[in-house]
Amino acid sequence: MDLSLWAIVALCGLVFLAGFVDSIAGGGGLISVPAYLALGLPPHAALATNKFSSVLGTLTATWRYWRARRIHVRTALVAAAGALVGSAAGARAVLLVPPATVHTVVLVLVPGALVVLLFQDRLLRRAPLAAGGEAGRPLLRAAVLGLLVGAWDGFFGPGTGTFLAIGFHLALRFDLLTASGNARLVNLASNAGAVVVFLAGGRVVFPLALYAAAAGIAGNQLGSMVALRRGERVIRPFLVVVLVLLLAEVVRRRLA
Numbered sequence: 001m002d003l004s005l006w007a008i009v010a011l012c013g014l015v016f017l018a019g020f021v022d023s024i025a026g027g028g029g030l031i032s033v034p035a036y037l038a039l040g041l042p043p044h045a046a047l048a049t050n051k052f053s054s055v056l057g058t059l060t061a062t063w064r065y066w067r068a069r070r071i072h073v074r075t076a077l078v079a080a081a082g083a084l085v086g087s088a089a090g091a092r093a094v095l096l097v098p099p100a101t102v103h104t105v106v107l108v109l110v111p112g113a114l115v116v117l118l119f120q121d122r123l124l125r126r127a128p129l130a131a132g133g134e135a136g137r138p139l140l141r142a143a144v145l146g147l148l149v150g151a152w153d154g155f156f157g158p159g160t161g162t163f164l165a166i167g168f169h170l171a172l173r174f175d176l177l178t179a180s181g182n183a184r185l186v187n188l189a190s191n192a193g194a195v196v197v198f199l200a201g202g203r204v205v206f207p208l209a210l211y212a213a214a215a216g217i218a219g220n221q222l223g224s225m226v227a228l229r230r231g232e233r234v235i236r237p238f239l240v241v242v243l244v245l246l247l248a249e250v251v252r253r254r255l256a
Contacts, residue, residue: 003208008208011036011215012212012215015035016218018032019054020226022057022061023060023061023184024226025238025239026162027159028054029050029054033046044203045203045204048201048204049204049208049209051194052195052209052213053209055191055195058184058188060220061184062184064224065184071178072178075168077185080190081143082143082150083149083150086146086153087154089150089154090152107250141172145164145168146164149164149167150190158246158249159246161187162183162243164187166179166239175231176231176239177235
């Protein structure tokens, strides 16, 4: 497609911002997908091109978290396996459940997640968090987390990385930084299959996808660096912002 230089620059700026946010708290697609659509790409091409650029960016962020020893690999891989199964189930379920039902569930779920995240110290009685997780951490909870969030990803999509980070933090008691690192690895695994399908189907728009991928990689690099340096002080506010954006997106779809 024929795009002006300024249109490409504007898109790359938004993809950079999406990568920055995504590497910290997930939810970058809430920024990047509308940017592709605003550029005039058909929905399938927008989703495919976004997935291509975001996977490369997520790979960069995952590598940074892994080098900093902020990924509990065994737990994250079990959750990733659950996410693959859940995503397939969610994609099938979307054909059976009316979209209005999903939006209603989300309108309850997201505010609840916000309340728990903001007031968890008062609402939850838990042992102190450990940066690397407990040695005997139950893997069943990780599998269930991956299954549920994977189903969400296959069914609805936006906010998958955010819910993974919150799940690792609240359900599995990882500190927010390690929870964010785990979420990046699971998100990377759950999206890899989709990228292969989109590439095989010729849905990714080149060379636009390469320009966007470079911007996404840069955003993920900067975002993960900030997260690793600032830790929970920056991750928690970003999680709250992404949840608010997600709630706004659900309300918009509900009213559309």
